[in-house]
Amino acid sequence: MNLTTLVFILLSVMAIGSAIMMISSKSPVHSVLWLIVVFFAISGHYILLNAQFLAIVNIIVYAGAIMVLFLFVVMLMNLNAETEPVKNYRLQLVGVITGGALLLVLVSAVMKIDVEQLVEMKVGDQGLIKVLGMNLFKNYVLPFEISSVLFLSAMIGAVVIGKKGETANQ
Amino acid sequence: MNSFSLLMNNIFKLVWLIPVLPLIGFLINGLGRKSLSKSLSGIIGSGVILGSFVLSLLVFFQVKNGNTATIHFFDFIRLENFKIGFDYKIDQLSSLFLLIITGVGFLIHVYSTSYMHDEENMNFAKYFSYLNLFVFSMLLLVMGGNFVIMFIGWEGVGLCSYLLIGYWFRNTDYTDAAKKAFIMNRIGDLGFLLALFWLITKIGSVQYDVVFSAASLAKLSATDITGITMLLFVGATGKSAQIPLYTWLPDAMAGPTPVSALIHAATMVTAGIYMIARSNALFSLAHQTQTVITIVGLATALLAASIAIKQNDIKKVLAYSTVSQLGFMFLALGTGNYVAAVFHVLTHAFFKALMFLGSGSVIHAMGGEQDIRKMGGLHKHMKITSVTFLIGCLAIAGIPGFSGFFSKDEILAGTFAHSPVLYGIALFAALLTAFYMFRLYIVTFTGTFRGTHDQEHHLHESPAAMTFPLIVLAILSIIGGYVGVPEVLGGHHELASYLSPVVKSAEHHLDHNTEYMLMGLSTILVVISISFAWMKFKNYKVEGEANGFGKVLENKWYVDELYQTAIVNPLKSISAFFNNIIESKVIDGAVNGVGKAVNYSSRQLRWLQSGQVGAYVLLMVIGMLILFFIQLFL
Amino acid sequence: MDIKAYIILSLALFTIGIVGVLVRRNAIIIFMCVELMLNAVNLLLVAFSKMHAMSGVAKASPYFASDAQVFVFFIMVVAAAEVSVGLAIIVMMYRNVHTVDVNFLNRLKN
Numbered sequence A: 001m002n003l004t005t006l007v008f009i010l011l012s013v014m015a016i017g018s019a020i021m022m023i024s025s026k027s028p029v030h031s032v033l034w035l036i037v038v039f040f041a042i043s044g045h046y047i048l049l050n051a052q053f054l055a056i057v058n059i060i061v062y063a064g065a066i067m068v069l070f071l072f073v074v075m076l077m078n079l080n081a082e083t084e085p086v087k088n089y090r091l092q093l094v095g096v097i098t099g100g101a102l103l104l105v106l107v108s109a110v111m112k113i114d115v116e117q118l119v120e121m122k123v124g125d126q127g128l129i130k131v132l133g134m135n136l137f138k139n140y141v142l143p144f145e146i147s148s149v150l151f152l153s154a155m156i157g158a159v160v161i162g163k164k165g166e167t168a169n170q
Numbered sequence B: 001m002n003s004f005s006l007l008m009n010n011i012f013k014l015v016w017l018i019p020v021l022p023l024i025g026f027l028i029n030g031l032g033r034k035s036l037s038k039s040l041s042g043i044i045g046s047g048v049i050l051g052s053f054v055l056s057l058l059v060f061f062q063v064k065n066g067n068t069a070t071i072h073f074f075d076f077i078r079l080e081n082f083k084i085g086f087d088y089k090i091d092q093l094s095s096l097f098l099l100i101i102t103g104v105g106f107l108i109h110v111y112s113t114s115y116m117h118d119e120e121n122m123n124f125a126k127y128f129s130y131l132n133l134f135v136f137s138m139l140l141l142v143m144g145g146n147f148v149i150m151f152i153g154w155e156g157v158g159l160c161s162y163l164l165i166g167y168w169f170r171n172t173d174y175t176d177a178a179k180k181a182f183i184m185n186r187i188g189d190l191g192f193l194l195a196l197f198w199l200i201t202k203i204g205s206v207q208y209d210v211v212f213s214a215a216s217l218a219k220l221s222a223t224d225i226t227g228i229t230m231l232l233f234v235g236a237t238g239k240s241a242q243i244p245l246y247t248w249l250p251d252a253m254a255g256p257t258p259v260s261a262l263i264h265a266a267t268m269v270t271a272g273i274y275m276i277a278r279s280n281a282l283f284s285l286a287h288q289t290q291t292v293i294t295i296v297g298l299a300t301a302l303l304a305a306s307i308a309i310k311q312n313d314i315k316k317v318l319a320y321s322t323v324s325q326l327g328f329m330f331l332a333l334g335t336g337n338y339v340a341a342v343f344h345v346l347t348h349a350f351f352k353a354l355m356f357l358g359s360g361s362v363i364h365a366m367g368g369e370q371d372i373r374k375m376g377g378l379h380k381h382m383k384i385t386s387v388t389f390l391i392g393c394l395a396i397a398g399i400p401g402f403s404g405f406f407s408k409d410e411i412l413a414g415t416f417a418h419s420p421v422l423y424g425i426a427l428f429a430a431l432l433t434a435f436y437m438f439r440l441y442i443v444t445f446t447g448t449f450r451g452t453h454d455q456e457h458h459l460h461e462s463p464a465a466m467t468f469p470l471i472v473l474a475i476l477s478i479i480g481g482y483v484g485v486p487e488v489l490g491g492h493h494e495l496a497s498y499l500s501p502v503v504k505s506a507e508h509h510l511d512h513n514t515e516y517m518l519m520g521l522s523t524i525l526v527v528i529s530i531s532f533a534w535m536k537f538k539n540y541k542v543e544g545e546a547n548g549f550g551k552v553l554e555n556k557w558y559v560d561e562l563y564q565t566a567i568v569n570p571l572k573s574i575s576a577f578f579n580n581i582i583e584s585k586v587i588d589g590a591v592n593g594v595g596k597a598v599n600y601s602s603r604q605l606r607w608l609q610s611g612q613v614g615a616y617v618l619l620m621v622i623g624m625l626i627l628f629f630i631q632l633f634l
Numbered sequence C: 001m002d003i004k005a006y007i008i009l010s011l012a013l014f015t016i017g018i019v020g021v022l023v024r025r026n027a028i029i030i031f032m033c034v035e036l037m038l039n040a041v042n043l044l045l046v047a048f049s050k051m052h053a054m055s056g057v058a059k060a061s062p063y064f065a066s067d068a069q070v071f072v073f074f075i076m077v078v079a080a081a082e083v084s085v086g087l088a089i090i091v092m093m094y095r096n097v098h099t100v101d102v103n104f105l106n107r108l109k110n
Helices: A003-024 A028-048 A052-077 A089-112 A129-138 A141-169 B002-009 B017-031 B038-064 B092-115 B121-143 B147-165 B172-203 B214-219 B222-239 B248-254 B257-266 B268-278 B287-309 B314-334 B338-365 B383-397 B403-418 B420-445 B453-458 B464-484 B494-499 B512-537 B549-554 B556-606 B613-633 C003-023 C027-055 C067-097
Strands: B069-078 B083-090
Touching (some): A003 C027, A028 A052, A052 C067, A129 C067, B017 B038, B038 B092, B069 B147, B083 B121, B092 B338, B092 B494, B147 B222, B222 B268, B222 B287, B248 B314, B257 B314, B287 B556, B338 B494, B403 B464, B613 C003
Antiparallel strands (some): B069 B083
16 A cells, blocks of 8 residues: 555545544534544545645635625624524435435446546646636636636625625514 | 199209298297297198198109109218218118108197197197107108218207107106117117217118119128128117117107107008018128017017006007007018018008097096096997097008908018018017007997096097098008008009119918918908907996006006116116216326325425525536436446 | 546535534634535536546637636635625624524514
8 A cells, every 4th residue: 555545545534534523523613623634634535646835725725715694604603503493303314325325326327337437646736826827817718707706706695695695574 | 823833843852841841930930939820820830741742742743753863962070081072862762751751740730739828838839849850850750861861860850759758848757768769769779879880881872772782782791791780780779769779658648649640650650561572682691680570579569568558648658659569560561571561551640640649539528537447338439539530540440441451461461471480470469459458449439438427527529620630540440451462352552663663572372372371361350359359348447457467568668667676776776886986986086186196295395495505506516417317338 | 547537526514514604603604614515616616627628628728628627716716705704794693693504594574
């Protein structure tokens, strides 16, 4: 077992374990923190795949901005383990079994494939900022510009929703 | 004269008027029944029939000269390569029946104007409209150029029979009798209809000319011919009241007496004979069916005659007599003696209509009383009725010189040629006929009056409108037989030669000595039978309950009771079973069950729509799971 | 590294996200589970991109096999926009019903 495989397994265990902790911890704050760990693990995977740009963006945007936003909201609402609404046990069991069955079906379908396709690890320049930037601004410049409009509308939407609530309350 | 010959030459162009005139009468009387006065609706009702009679007479003379025609009006049913035309067939057979129907029909209409005079205005017109509709249907039946048009008339007369039997519909017994007649007829009609389908399947046509052509008959196998003729005969047994479907006819006496005379003696019940005589080409080939017809006809003749001996209702006696005489006609048909059958239809129409109208006259005089035990000695009070009735009795008994003698003798002679044993039975039935008819006459018209004093005071001869038809029919009953005087008595049997283009005459060749012997034998025996009746009933006293065999006869061999137990009651239990178990449990259960299942399942499914997003997501995931599973593994 | 390992890892993360959606009632956690599912997909896209690079077809293009990573970038963009609106809605809901329990949002029933 070489180092790459070891790192892969380590990161995978970390990601899956943290994800499970995320959905099973009572306190929302803990959930948020566990999710950040998952994102870090995924960023680790990106680095392992030599997708440097996405690894950094993932940490900055997801673990940084988005999760901080979550954390902010959770703390704003003062949510904690005591106020956490709990689904009844049987429904939880049904959910777990359903999800497990789905995983089983999909994994067994994947295992049936007997073609071995390898993934390029640690090398390759597809994930470098230069290549991605050239691709983004040459081939995907229109979607990029449209996404800025999307951001704008999302921003306006968030503001409008927040404001509307105020007027509705009065 | 010139214009008359012009009319004669173009008479076939006016043939359509013959049935249409009664139809017009039906429409006027039926629609205007609230506003027409009695005399007016009587005149319209009788007048249209008179018009038809005159036209029929002209047609008859034209046909007698050898002109026949098939007249096509329009296509009644038209399919891709199958046509049923609305055709009239005017030939020797149908024109003869036209005369009987319109002639006797006219007399009975005239009679009815007086007989029904006590009815309310509206019912009076209703009666005449039904009667006209009946004549229309009957004319359609005999004039139809194919079996389908005949079937239309066939159903029409059945309907009119139902309407007229149930004319006094406020009486439940009468409406029951009407229903009985209709249902029994329907059983027969089913046989007729199946025969038509069979014919259409095999030959592809119902046109008489086509069906009876040698080419078509060659297409039929022996099984086809036997099957078709048997089914047609089933139709005939229903309409013409033969075993096993005869029980409706005695009950049909619930209708007004002129109706019994017209429908249940002279015309409608002979439709079966007409149909078989019309299809003689077919029946002559079906020997098994002929045997069946012979046996059924003979059995009916004997059974009905034996029942008639013990009946006390004047109309019931005549009804059983009619059944018995129809049995004789079927006997003639079965022995291949079609001319004799048609001949007997003709003479029977005269003397049986005469006797029914005579009984109507008696009933009229007795104020509605029909029980002969309460009559007696009526000869003193109603001479015309009595004499004409006696003529009818002599005719039906077969006294030489009266019409019944010739036709009955011809039937008996034909039977003798066929089988002497059958002849013996038929002769016995004929003797019974003479016996019960004279029992009826003697008990009713001679001796002393046995009714109430009030009734005796009221006795009177009927008005001219009633006696006139009686006299005309009496004359016809005497002379009607002379159209068919057999060769052995020096005649030419004009009826046979007249009908020969349509109906094959019997091929029996008895030598003259045998025929003389048969005639003499039957005449002597009939006279003995009449004398016996005179001895037995001249001092008639009302008896108590009959016992032994007499009781069986009085109760009509318990045939009605047998039908009740063997057919009606099982049917009722089956219907009860279907009603109580199948209908309420199975069908209702299924129908309600579907409703309940939908209701229940929707109540249960309602809980799926909890409105909770989590539940929806769960269901979505389960659905995805199933889809993946199917996609990836199946 | 075999691509199957990445596929199974992604499936595991994705399924954990689904299970999270099914077993939790807290709207924020459910939202986070959706983010987790998006990330599982992102990971898979990157893995496929690198698998494509390994197959070595048309190496000549300078942008070869980097399209999938551009998609990931766009997914992150959309996710960020989604989060901003989604969290605004959750805040609104909290303000109105003073809970983040999705079972309170059962207006669909009627």
